[in-house]
Amino acid sequence: MGKNKGSRITITLECECKNNKNTNKRSNGVFRYASSKNKKNTPSRIEIKKFCPHCNCHEIFKEIK
Template sequence: MAKGKDVRVIVILECIRCGRNGVNKESPGISRYITEKNRHNTPNRLELRKFCRYCYKHTIHGEIKK
């Protein structure tokens, strides 16, 4: 039996404040988290509030392309 697309996929979450298009250009780095999501239940891009160690606060981390 052939295996189709996997339902659970690995995604990378990046801080939107200190990320690539972020406003905070003086931050020393970019906060990233790795997690999984269910492709059927969450077809859109994932956004979670996580702690950013460069901003020193909880910020929104959005899904980026691999």
């Protein structure tokens, strides 16, 4: 029997570099990461700094619905 995941949910993180016009972009589009979080411990939307291959630098990724 598998364990019940409980309050962990899958989230999508989207790069904020799509709004910046001054970045050195390699290609068009939006880059997204998939992750999970515990909705009891972190009820608000999270922001994580990760690498974006579109702008070729580290950017802030925000949780989208």
